[in-house]
Amino acid sequence: MSNGLHATRHPWENLVSFICSSNNNISRITKMVQDLCNYFSPALLHLPDPSNPDQLLPYHPFPPPSVLSSSDVSATLRTLGFGYRAGFIQKTAKLLVDAHGSNTLPDDPREDSERWLHSLRNTSTSEAREELLKLMGVGRKVADCILLMSLDKKEVVPVDTHVHQIAVKYYGMKRPGSAKMTMTPKLYEEVNTKLFSAWGDYAGWAHSVMFTADLKSFADHNTTPSSSPQKKAPTPKRKREEQLKEECLPTPPITPELEAGSLAERVKRRRGAK
Structure with a gap:
């Protein structure tokens, strides 16, 4: 895989991953998703470990909604460190399976509920958001993350305190009156409107690049000095x-x-x- 910023576009995997993101950090979210795959789905293949080619690493596919809809899944996820998110994931999986089914097609391994999630790409942003907000553990920001990352709603800007800081620092939004800032629905809309006015129809993807570039973990990403000959000073x-x-x-x-x-x-x- 090439270096740079990549997005997971599978709606079901995206949905569960962003439920895990609530009050969480990137390294812990990554571990939670890996643990979920390792526990609930068999290894699909084994490949050499990049850091130790003599050792093979198992790679597990993301489990489908039917696997995570079982009533005992919540307790298992809690033992894996998912906390209150465990119940959200199990209940959301069950809601999807009950409403849309779990059958697959001969030429399509996705379950019915996964295909339904995928079909939200063909609806308006407001309609897709309304459907997502019916699911457990999905609030406005999580819904907007899913809309942008996997449902092709490229104009959607998911907003949190970090994104608000970007809007203040680079786009002239007014700083909060107090040091402690709460992300209210009103402020969420103000930040969203401000960044959409700056970036237009691709506001969501512009936000993603800005958000990633502002992370400390990406501060020195791809900053190796060029080996090309340097021009003489004019x-x-x-x-x-x-x-x-x-x-x-x-x-x-x-x-x-x-x-x-x-x-x-x-x-x-x-x-x-x-």
Whole structure:
């Protein structure tokens, strides 16, 4: 897999993963999803461990809704450290199976309920959100994450305190009056509207890049110095000629090699230059 930002687009896996994200951190969410797959589905294949090629690692597929709908699943998930999210996952799986079924097709291994989730891509954003909010453990932010990441609603901006800080830092939103800020429905809509006005129809994906770039774990991602030969510094006359030439041309695409600074700052400067 190439380096960069990738999104899981399978609606069922996405749904469960974002239920796990409530009041959680990335490393713990990752472990929870891995533990769920390891426990509830048999290994699909074994591949060499990247850090130790002599050792084979098992890879488990994501379990379908019917497997997680059983009444004893909640207790098992609690033993795996899912806490209150365990009940949400089991009840959501049961709701989906009861409402939409668990049959598969000869040419499609997905269960009926998984195909139904996938079909929400063909509905409006508001209709899809309304359906998701009927599920256990799915509030506005979780629903918006699912809409953006797996249901092709590219304009949706999931908002939390981190995203609000980005809006304040780079897009001129008013800072909260107190140090402690609560994400109210009103503030959620204000941040969403502000970022949509800045980014347009692809606001959700712009948000994802900004959010990821602002994470400490990505601070030094892909910042290895280039091995390409460096150009000599231009003379004052040559530098002035280049400046005049640039003033007469459209702003070129900005790349890490051309402009330093954080990704967020580069995005903001590029938008300001248009």
